Amino acid sequence: MSGGQAVALGIALVTALLSAGVFTLAWRQDKVSAVVGKMDPDANRAAVRHPQLTPMTAERATAEAPEAAVEEPAPAAAKPVIIELTQAEYGETRRQFLNRATGASFGAFLAFLGITGLAFLWPRLSGGFGSKIDAGDIDEIKQAIFQPDGTIEPFYVAAAKTYVMPFAESEAVGTDFEGLDVFAAGLTGLFQKCVHLGCRVPWCSSSQGFECPCHGSKYNAHGEYEAGPAPRNLDRFALEVVDGRLLINTGQIRDTPRAKVKTVQYPQGVNCV
Structure with a gap:
């Protein structure tokens, strides 16, 4: 193996290791990021309108409140449409997206650099000068x-x-x-x-x-x-x-x-x- 071939193999190996490191770092950052959920605003408003009653307050309210006419139940509201998200979709954040995009772009650049260097230094196996x-x-x-x-x-x-x-x-x-x-x-x-x-x-x-x-x-x-x-x-x-x-x-x-x-x-x- 000539000196030029050894240099070409070294460049290719270093490029592959760098690319693998970039992708691994981006993936680990995504895994470490915690998935943060948000409280349903409808449930929050319902909790404010209907505070939880203790047994004592419930008994006092029953004793003090006048007897009210029995009202017919109001028609049930239409159930909201719930769109289910996968865990991966729910956990995706803008920071994670940018990390992945940056890692992918940098990895592609390193791969291109390695291939270009290899093509420049390695003799053309199909013929031409160097063979x-x-x-x-x-x-x-x-x-x-x-x-x-x-x-x-x-x-x-x-x-x-x-x-x-x-x-x-x-x-x-x-x-x-x-x-x-x-x-x-x-x-x-x-x-x-x-x-x-x-x-x-x-x-x-x-x-x-x-x-x-x-x-x-x-x-x-x-x-x-x-x-x-x-x-x-x-x-x-x-x-x-x-x-x-x-x-x-x-x-x-x-x-x-x-x-x-x-x-x-x-x-x-x-x-x-």
Whole structure:
């Protein structure tokens, strides 16, 4: 697992824990809040109109009150419509609603942040830069590189941001490239980015090398440092051949220090920069 993948997994894990904590806190606040009921105003008014009588006051009232004519009972009032609420509905308060809404919003933001970070750092599993790129048939690539006049032209793979160049593993004996997995079928794959400040380094056909127009760094056809402020050789990718096709693993970048011993002549003509 690379450093970028480890960072991505860490961000995702922290985001998940924060989201869980926010939701748990909001839920516990809702549980702790007490359910407060309200007294029925009709019952309150009835209690004021009809105070409770003790046995003594009831006997005195009976003795003092004159006999009254028996009245017929008044018709019963219509029963009020009672709308039943669930315990959850009755216990819902404005504060609880705001707590839940705030927690949900913050949790959604953290989830979005985590997914965005993961998508940015994690290599695209379905293909594209950061994964293995099929550069094409080996024979067709070599045919495109070697020109009739004896010069070479890079085979550029846009999806891999790579210049495929001829470089046999036998030529790398005694250099910093020896033992690296950057060779396949006599080819190597150079990352297009200048190791100085990241500009794309174009190919100069006349000098048969890579020359950066930004600050003048120069590299030969094998990507070895020749001149300028660049701190090392051009970076390159791990290569492999599967069923006669060249695969460039853009998730595996190999860097090497400035070459002390050059493996190819440079320049072979007029410089472009």
